[in-house]
Amino acid sequence: MRSRGLVGDMEELLYGFSVVLTLENFSYCLLGVLLGNLVGVLPGIGAVAAVSMLLPITYYLEPTSAVILLGGVYYGAEYGSSTAAILLNLPGSSSSAVTCLDGYQMCKQGRAGVALCITALASFVGGTLAIFLLMFLTPVMIKFAFSFTSAEYFAAILLALIAVGSITRGSPLKGIAMVGIGVLVGTIGLDIISGTSRFNFGIVQLYDGINVVAMAMGLFGVAEVIASIRATAGNSFVTKVTLRSLIPTGEDIRRSMMPTLRGFVIGGATGPVPGIGPTIASFASYATEKRIAKDPSRFGNGAIEGVAGPESANNAAAQAAFIPMLSLGIPGTPTTALILSALIVSGIDPGPRMMTEHPDIFWGVVASFWVGNILLLILNIPMVGLWVNILRIPYRLLYPLIISFVCIGVYSVNYSTFDVWLVLVIGAVGYVMRQFDFEPAPLLIGYILGPLLEVNFRRAMITSYGDFFAMFQRPISGTLLAVAAILLVVTLYSNFRRHKLPEKMQA
Amino acid sequence: MIAVGLAFLIGSYDLDFGSPEQMGPGFFPVLAGGIVVLTGLGILLSALGTADIPFQKMEWRPMIAIIVSLAVFTICLRYFGLIPAVMGCIITSALGDRTSRLYGVIILAVVGSVGSWLIFSVGLGLTLYAFKGTGG
Numbered sequence: 001m002r003s004r005g006l007v008g009d010m011e012e013l014l015y016g017f018s019v020v021l022t023l024e025n026f027s028y029c030l031l032g033v034l035l036g037n038l039v040g041v042l043p044g045i046g047a048v049a050a051v052s053m054l055l056p057i058t059y060y061l062e063p064t065s066a067v068i069l070l071g072g073v074y075y076g077a078e079y080g081s082s083t084a085a086i087l088l089n090l091p092g093s094s095s096s097a098v099t100c101l102d103g104y105q106m107c108k109q110g111r112a113g114v115a116l117c118i119t120a121l122a123s124f125v126g127g128t129l130a131i132f133l134l135m136f137l138t139p140v141m142i143k144f145a146f147s148f149t150s151a152e153y154f155a156a157i158l159l160a161l162i163a164v165g166s167i168t169r170g171s172p173l174k175g176i177a178m179v180g181i182g183v184l185v186g187t188i189g190l191d192i193i194s195g196t197s198r199f200n201f202g203i204v205q206l207y208d209g210i211n212v213v214a215m216a217m218g219l220f221g222v223a224e225v226i227a228s229i230r231a232t233a234g235n236s237f238v239t240k241v242t243l244r245s246l247i248p249t250g251e252d253i254r255r256s257m258m259p260t261l262r263g264f265v266i267g268g269a270t271g272p273v274p275g276i277g278p279t280i281a282s283f284a285s286y287a288t289e290k291r292i293a294k295d296p297s298r299f300g301n302g303a304i305e306g307v308a309g310p311e312s313a314n315n316a317a318a319q320a321a322f323i324p325m326l327s328l329g330i331p332g333t334p335t336t337a338l339i340l341s342a343l344i345v346s347g348i349d350p351g352p353r354m355m356t357e358h359p360d361i362f363w364g365v366v367a368s369f370w371v372g373n374i375l376l377l378i379l380n381i382p383m384v385g386l387w388v389n390i391l392r393i394p395y396r397l398l399y400p401l402i403i404s405f406v407c408i409g410v411y412s413v414n415y416s417t418f419d420v421w422l423v424l425v426i427g428a429v430g431y432v433m434r435q436f437d438f439e440p441a442p443l444l445i446g447y448i449l450g451p452l453l454e455v456n457f458r459r460a461m462i463t464s465y466g467d468f469f470a471m472f473q474r475p476i477s478g479t480l481l482a483v484a485a486i487l488l489v490v491t492l493y494s495n496f497r498r499h500k501l502p503e504k505m506q507a
Numbered sequence: 508m509i510a511v512g513l514a515f516l517i518g519s520y521d522l523d524f525g526s527p528e529q530m531g532p533g534f535f536p537v538l539a540g541g542i543v544v545l546t547g548l549g550i551l552l553s554a555l556g557t558a559d560i561p562f563q564k565m566e567w568r569p570m571i572a573i574i575v576s577l578a579v580f581t582i583c584l585r586y587f588g589l590i591p592a593v594m595g596c597i598i599t600s601a602l603g604d605r606t607s608r609l610y611g612v613i614i615l616a617v618v619g620s621v622g623s624w625l626i627f628s629v630g631l632g633l634t635l636y637a638f639k640g641t642g643g
Contacts, residue, residue, distance in 0.1 A: 222573060222577070225569075226570050395604075397611065399603075399604075400576075401597070403577070403597075403600045405623065408627050417584060420580060424578060
């Protein structure tokens with residue numbers, strides 16, 4: 001391997017820009033952030049649903065374009081979701097739930113414009129700083145990952161799954177149960193090693209397993225729409241956002257500066273950890289800001305720090321979530337898991353070799369993040385009026401269209417009506433689960449990572465001649481397994497000790 | 508109580524699932540199945556311990572409307588083609604919201620179906636027929 005210093009990285013980055021700034025990839029980037037911003041703004045449809053809707057289309061694209069497009073949707077949604085939170089007190093996605101607290105108060109005080117502007121700026125700063133982190137940390141992780149054998153992969157994936165299960169909003173026990181069910185659903189279909197078909201219940205269409213798109217659309221598209229129909233009925237607002245009202249005062253900017261930087265630190269530190277997505281990063285940032293504030297009572301009454309910090313944190317976390325995915329091939333959030341599956345479908349083996357074998361993907365994607373963040377800044381400050389107007393469209397006109405697109409999207413993957421029936425079943429089950437506080441995200445991640453877990457487990461078993469304890473003797477896999485075990489024990493312990501219901505959050 | 512029922516459901520569902528076929532391909536699912544059964548029991552136990560049920564009210568109307576609309580789409584697509592399928596899907600799913608108005612829904616159905624035909628069939632070149640003879 002070449003030694004890489006700062007200069008080398010810059011050269012690579014320039015190469016990345018040459019990949020993105022072709023007309024084709026630039027258009028995908030623009031399309032991605034536009035769509036992402038749009039679904040982010042609209043309550044009741046999130047990045048996961050949007051990415052899964054686009055998955056069938058990306059099968060026809062170059063892998064680089066596919067990741068640029070899907071990635072754009074992912075972080076674009078983080079920008080957009082705060083708009084609805086500020087104007088409607090209704091988060092466009094869960095990572096902006098905390099922005100409602102002070103953002104909506106600012107809106108009520110007639111400072112909606114300032115809140116929107118600061119949000120966009122904080123998102124930009126958090127996001128772009130996190131790209132630096134991505135650029136410098138991923139190569140380090142990759143070097144580390146080259147020493148990985150299947151035992152280490154098994155341990156790392158297991159740790160990721162346990163983390164995803166334990167760190168949910170609801171009960172960690174339910175989270176782990178969801179991961180387990182996801183893994184089980186993932187075993188449906190062909191067994192990769194022996195080639196036998198499993199759990200197909202005699203249904204021919206299940207021989208290849210359950211389609212990722214059907215799974216994600218059912219859990220996140222259909223179930224989310226059902227849950228949102230009632231929640232969004234009769235929302236309206238009268239706020240006018242003029243360009244002039246966007247301009248923050250010097251005081252606003254000064255107050256937002258440090259929270260934004262701290263938000264980046266929190267988001268950058270939590271983003272790469274599986275299970276801690278943008279949502280938790282934003283909550284952590286809000287809690288931090290409130291704790292260190294001189295006057296905590298201002299929070300909840302339109303404190304600008306409570307908008308800047310979390311928005312910076314969730315964007316930083318969204319970008320940083322790409323680190324484990326691009327270096328190890330292990331995603332930590334549902335959206336990056338879907339992007340990973342898009343890569344697998346296009347024949348790319350996501351993992352440490354990807355950066356050397358397909359530098360165009362890695363550096364192209366990194367450069368596209370820069371381009372995308374700049375586009376989003378333009379989309380969200382001078383063009384914010386557009387999004388405000390889109391929010392005026394009532395949900396009753398939108399959701400039938402969303403459902404139709406879901407249907408067409410799922411059908412077009414294999415031209416199979418069976419997949420649409422699957423979405424129907426998964427959507428119904430997903431909605432019922434949601435109402436019982438079972439989170440869908442761990443299920444989806446379990447489903448995507450399950451087969452990887454199994455393959456690596458069985459390979460590791462083969463190389464160690466069936467000796468389970470060999471895994472604990474290797475230093476890296478041993479450590480990872482130990483961490484996983486500790487996490488599991490701590491989670492279960494606190495779960496049984498608390499025995500109290502998790503704080504009811506407004507969904 | 509309902510949570511308890513669900514926990515049972517998960518438990519038994521996965522017990523069923525976890526039954527092995529052969530040692531080779533069946534080994535891993537049994538392991539995972541066992542873990543799910545255990546956590547299912549755990550949820551059951553902690554649900555027994557609390558009187559409160561983490562249960563949000565089910566919204567039957569939207570749920571049924573959406574599910575039926577998916578079914579309508581599939582059936583119509585098979586026998587009549589894309590445009591009727593999208594129209595049917597939009598109309599049935601719109602029934603899920605009580606505030607939907609007739610004219611709005613009809614306009615939406617027409618615009619949505621023609622629009623999706625233009626985007627997916629013409630624009631993206633997917634093989635979807637706008638209209639189709641029965642049995643095609």
